[in-house]
Amino acid sequence: MLEEDQQVRFTKLWTDAQPTVSRYVSSLVRDQWAVRDIVQNTSLVLLKKFPEYDESRPFLPWAIGLAKFEVLSHHRDTARNRLICDTEFVELYTQKWAEIAPQLGDEAAALRHCIDELNGRPRTIVSLRYVEGQTSNAIASELDLSAANVRTILKRTRETLRRCIRKQIELQGGTA
Template sequence: MTETHPTPVLAALWVRAQPAVAAFISSLEPDFHDSEEILQQTAVTATEKFPEYDSKRPFVAWAIGLARIEALRYRQKRGRDRHVFDNEILDLVAEAVQQENEQIGEIRAALKACLSKTSGRVRQVHEMHYGKGMSPREIASQLMSTENSVFVALHRARNALRLCVGKQLKRIGVS
């Protein structure tokens, strides 16, 4: 048996996809230890089958497909349990997770576009708070301002981003 090593490309794709894959598995298998075992086996399978991956398709969807198969294998090994979902439900959950993942990608893209449109003090305060993790008190001190004005700027930034993202998503048909 040849030993396989994950490529940097696979590693980067897996790091981004792993939360969605783990959420999918957890929706099928609520027991933490069982879902972790399925997730680990899915990672092994992804490593083994990565040469077959078509990079024109979304990696997350491919990985969720592998997770679905691993969940089925795990269920078969475990035997018949009345708390295990049938294949039809597994397909429905997989489809719902994939749709949600696509929407999250569209929301992130809209947020990124909206963030690029912000400027001035609102952008500066937003970047200091969310980008650098600074508290409103630290921001106020650095900008020689009041903590209250920082709260107001953050509130305005969140409202502006919420409205902008809403418009972006409405424009592309995502609700």
């Protein structure tokens, strides 16, 4: 049983890491119910093994490493499915994911900020295209524009978002 200060420390670390671990698992497992179970099992394993955690090292790579074993276990248990998952691939993928995960989180936060900065027609068109999944033709019809105009607005808005994301990451001290 963990002491109270260890429980608090684990809860803080897991709360920060859980969204990234969930995205990692989702990138390897298609079934979202299985993803939920794998992430939940990962959290239980992390909790049980927390006394072994070396606090001089980052928590996220450790959590992703343990999630990898849960993913491999899931693939082994569902081996009757046609999906074949190469263990060596998962190992390499896990290493790379742990390396880029902090950057992805920074970029996602920057994207959310930049989308919040959009106003008017560009924001409406981005929402219709990427949230609702509408085609350029459907958006054009809804907003009484030409499809070419919608595509041009999307292209310009994506470029604006790219510049905004770079700026946000630079402001946070990262590199874009």
